[in-house]
Amino acid sequence: MVNLSLYVDIKKKFDDFDLAIKLECEDDVTAILGGSGCGKSLTLRCIAGIVTPDSGRIVINGQVVFDSDTKINIPTRDRGVGYLFQNYALFPTMTVFGNIASVIKKPKAERVAVAEDIIAKFKLEGVKNLYPREISGGQSQRVALARMLVTNPKIIMLDEPFSALDTHLRWHMEQEMAATLGNFSGSTIFVSHDRDEAYRLSHKIAIMDRGRLDCFGHKQEIFDAPKTRIAAMMTGCKNISAAKKLGENLVRAVDWGIDIVTDEAVEDCIKFVGIRAHHLQMASFSGCNNFDINVHKIINEPFEDVMLFTFEGEAQLQMAMPKDVKGERKMLVHIPHDKIMLLK
């Protein structure tokens, strides 16, 4: 059996949706990707014991911390989970040193030594006597990470760790985080709504939608061949249409008003098709999967243009184009056979 460090199977009713999630994690980094309000942070809170599920079971490193059948519910402080909050939740009335030292349960001399050690490791010597309100977002994140790791957590959970940072800082802090997580031996769960960030930091990706796990797998599989509409959307697919099977390798994109030939065999249960904006190609002659389009608008982005167009149907599609290509009013677009995504 693989080293299973986290097992979650929980249900909880809320006013606007029901959380029902089953997740198994090994000693690697799992990203939970989902839109706002999909229940991804709630899942972390249930694992930490901040929120109590209605029913189910949570096991961390072989220890049952919650089981509704046997009435086990270990309090948060004894679960040994590291939780990095979105706003870092530093103690505002303590200095950086105090924030870190206060969580070390050792005699005073030893506590100071351990705190000094981790402060040096996280390059916080310069700010150690400052209060949280006096340090930058990046430094705050480092303090929160140091404070969390010094308690030797069994698993680490990160709730949107970069959303409180300025864009130019994010990349840098992300690399730091990746290095830190690389040294951590347990499993890490990381909640995000940013697909790029999730892809860069994680090994596996779980996609959540309205309280449910939509799909879960290795990140490359999820990005290369999403199986569901939600997964396609969350991995950044801009063009999705309702679909109907016409033949073994022929599918009708209802919203686009076209029939598409596919390499992959079309299953009976197909509900949607998707094509990524940068997989669409311009064509100069008619042929298989080449369709007439009506151009509606060209939107200029910093390094490429995005063309909004329709085929026969009502729904608009997006296509990424290099800056130097000029779109014309009437032209042809090619949908590559191997790039069309068949979704449930």
Next chain:
Amino acid sequence: MDFRPFALSIQVALISTIITFFLGLLAANWTYRLKRGKGIVDTIFTLPMILPPTVAGFFLLQMFGRNSFIGGFLDNFGIRIVFTLTGAVIASVFVAFPLMYRTARGAFEQIDQNIIYAAETLGFSKFKIFWTIKVPMAKAGILAGAVLSFARALGEFGATIMLAGNIPGRTQTMSIAVFTAVSAGNNQVAYIWVAILTSMSFVMIMLMNFAASHKRKRRGGG
């Protein structure tokens, strides 16, 4: 002139403020995250503030009178509440409690709950969270509550006179002394007590405002 009311007032106000401080703090900490029954508990805790002082005094008399259950029980140990300084302290705690409780609760409610959760994940006990995180974070509100309680205890009249009476040198506090002096037509003595009480109240409000502006400045620095 008899200056014993001054000493008695300070004594009653100090002791009752200390008791109110802890009671109010614990009550606030208990109720501010209460899921069920918060409304009713809050109403009961706030009631002494709204009740006419004579009604509060009547309740206390019924509770601590020698024929009552509590009063009778304490009497077995030789502890008397009615017509004693202890009674004056109890009356002051009773009426000042809501001020401490409500101000502290308001301050606790301002705390970002994620900070409390973070402390829990970091292994802090409830006791440690309360004393090292919640209380320091709510410091300004808690101090304001303590000052208000002290001021309220100092000015307490109605419930005190009903429970502790008006015994010169034993339970006659400054605010009762004003009443007694005016009743006896001794305006000069009344003036002195009024002047002392007014200036003390003035200083306390100044202190509170100073604490509040100090807190704002510190926040603004972030």
